[in-house]
Amino acid sequence: SQTIHQWPATLVQPVGSPLSLECTVEGTSNPNLYWYRQAAGRGLQLLFYSVGIGQISSEVPQNLSASRPQDRQFILSSKKLLLSDSGFYLCAWSPGGPNRYNEQFFGPGTRLTVL
């Protein structure tokens, strides 16, 4: 069966510090991968998605970036955090290839607080 992991679970960082959040998927190959942000009490905002290694599409211009160094690894980064980067970050995957219409499966999330 497939599983998705995110870490860390919680993170408190000062403004201006760097960020690295990691997401890994097990039990599947060539998944589509997604990073979402959820502000407190709000809906989901798609930040990045990837259909393959090294292929990143950005949905919202911001000071965040994403990378996919391996097939099942997706990393969200920032060089300098802003207060507005606080939120709940969710990684998700969906089957690639001919099953591309399938649903997305979510990780447990990372709670980021920027002070």
Add this chain to the structure above:
Amino acid sequence: GNSVTQMEGPVTLSEEAFLTINCTYTATGYPSLFWYVQYPGEGLQLLLKATKADDKGSNKGFEATYRKETTSFHLEKGSVQVSDSAVYFCARHRRQEQGSNYQLIWGAGTKLIIKP
């Protein structure tokens, strides 16, 4: 249009009450439709889905029917429990012609509070 609209929350009900959370969508065609649930402090879980018109998705006592005539996918449950308290998200697939068929378009979420 290209959107998913959910009823605003919070929705507050007593235990064993009947639940309806409305969801309507705009689309040219018949995209797959989904309901996800998010319990406090957790990620989203797929609750149910429907892939074509008139399909009924069901899980854990929840149901939703894909209504193409009214472009709706309302979530229902006959008797809610305190443990159903969560945020519920409606979503649909984007169409292939937009070049992003693997993406989902999300509703804003509806917070459900069940009181004992």
